[in-house]
Amino acid sequence: MKHNRRKFILTSSLIGGTILAGGLNTSSFAKSINIIKKNSNMKLTFKPYTLELKHVFTLATSSRTTTPVMLTQIEYDGTIGYGEASMPPYLGESHETASRFLSKVDLSQFKDPFEVENILEYVDSIDPLNPAAKASVDIALHDIVGKLIGKPWYKIWGFDKDKTPFTSFTIGIDTSEVVKQKVKEADEYKVLKVKLGRDTDKEMIETIRSVTDKPLVVDVNQGWKDKFFALDMINWLNERNVKMVEQPMPKEMIEDMAWLTEKSPLPTFGDESVQRIPDVIKAYGVYSGINIKLMKCTGLREAHKMMTLAKSLGMQVMLGCMTETSCGISAVSQLSPGIQWADLDGALLISNDPFEGTKVIDGKVVLTDDPGIGISKVLSH
Ligand code: MG
Numbered sequence: 001m002k003h004n005r006r007k008f009i010l011t012s013s014l015i016g017g018t019i020l021a022g023g024l025n026t027s028s029f030a031k032s033i034n035i036i037k038k039n040s041n042m043k044l045t046f047k048p049y050t051l052e053l054k055h056v057f058t059l060a061t062s063s064r065t066t067t068p069v070m071l072t073q074i075e076y077d078g079t080i081g082y083g084e085a086s087m088p089p090y091l092g093e094s095h096e097t098a099s100r101f102l103s104k105v106d107l108s109q110f111k112d113p114f115e116v117e118n119i120l121e122y123v124d125s126i127d128p129l130n131p132a133a134k135a136s137v138d139i140a141l142h143d144i145v146g147k148l149i150g151k152p153w154y155k156i157w158g159f160d161k162d163k164t165p166f167t168s169f170t171i172g173i174d175t176s177e178v179v180k181q182k183v184k185e186a187d188e189y190k191v192l193k194v195k196l197g198r199d200t201d202k203e204m205i206e207t208i209r210s211v212t213d214k215p216l217v218v219d220v221n222q223g224w225k226d227k228f229f230a231l232d233m234i235n236w237l238n239e240r241n242v243k244m245v246e247q248p249m250p251k252e253m254i255e256d257m258a259w260l261t262e263k264s265p266l267p268t269f270g271d272e273s274v275q276r277i278p279d280v281i282k283a284y285g286v287y288s289g290i291n292i293k294l295m296k297c298t299g300l301r302e303a304h305k306m307m308t309l310a311k312s313l314g315m316q317v318m319l320g321c322m323t324e325t326s327c328g329i330s331a332v333s334q335l336s337p338g339i340q341w342a343d344l345d346g347a348l349l350i351s352n353d354p355f356e357g358t359k360v361i362d363g364k365v366v367l368t369d370d371p372g373i374g375i376s377k378v379l380s381h
Contacts (some may be wrong), residue, residue, distance in 0.1 A: 054349055054351050071325075139294065139373060146373065167343060170194075174186070180207060195219050216237075247273065256287075258285055318339065326358065330373045330375050357375040357376060
């Protein structure tokens with residue numbers, strides 16, 4: 001401590017001396033600042049990884065068989081925290097953008113991982129975009145902080161592990177025979193999620209209804225462009241045991257969406273419309289609820305704040321995910337005892353998950369008691 005203080009005084013006088021001598025040498029100035037700030041050995045590392053999907057994943061606008069992710073680690077004092085950025089191509093992030101962003105993150109300037117607010121404000125300030133890359137730092141940081149405290153985050157936040165919700169399981173758009181097969185394979189899930197937003201929507205629901213009467217939730221991914229059509233569809237779905245509708249209309253159609261929510265017999269949820277905290281306020285009065293995803297909102301710190309804000313506004317909250325490893329899913333599921341709607345099937349849809357953590361058992365989200373984000377084992381991928 002004494003040594004550091006002396007070093008600080010010495011450095012300060014050197015900078016001062018340079019200025020007095022008539023010109024600031026910028027490189028020695030930067031070097032001096034570096035000496036003052038470098039006071040921890042907290043280190044971020046990252047490596048690209050590609051998730052293999054069990055089925056071709058089809059949305060209203062695209063299909064794919066893999067998802068690029070970036071796996072991160074923060075190491076501090078012999079403890080390692082794990083994180084992940086999942087980057088479906090349509091959201092604009094990639095291995096290249098995440099690498100570029102993460103290369104700029106210098107955690108050595110912070111004293112220790114407990115400076116969560118300072119660290120994540122700094123990470124957010126590096127660039128206005130890159131939400132998934134930011135989430136990969138946030139998740140690893142939460143993991144290491146929980147490990148240093150010796151508790152999982154659901155406990156740190158004060159949630160009851162027994163109150164985790166059932167998760168929906170997504171049945172992607174496909175041929176009638178494949179859809180029926182997928183529904184059979186999804187036997188253990190209590191709620192199925194169906195992707196709509198094409199002109200075959202009613203056939204898709206009728207195909208599923210020919211094999212099961214389980215409750216359904218639907219995600220239109222902005223696919224319905226007319227509010228009267230959307231309301232007719234929702235009324236039709238309401239008669240077929242559908243429980244809620246996610247992002248029925250394009251995110252720009254705010255007034256039409258508010259009209260639809262007011263008339264709709266089912267709760268509506270904003271997903272593409274809701275990325276970060278300010279979007280929660282914008283969604284108030286437009287949707288019944290919001291879909292929070294770590295990869296959109298930069299991680300657990302902001303997700304927890306968004307959840308608190310939405311609930312205080314009387315809105316419903318859903319937790320969603322991309323196709324992710326058990327790292328991202330275990331992280332977000334730490335919040336799940338606090339919400340009604342979970343769509344946390346991301347790790348179940350991939351065949352090369354390098355982590356173990358939160359499980360889905362008989363359709364219910366089951367948290368581990370391991371500290372941090374609840375990852376108990378890292379497989380050798
Ligand atoms: Mg969605």
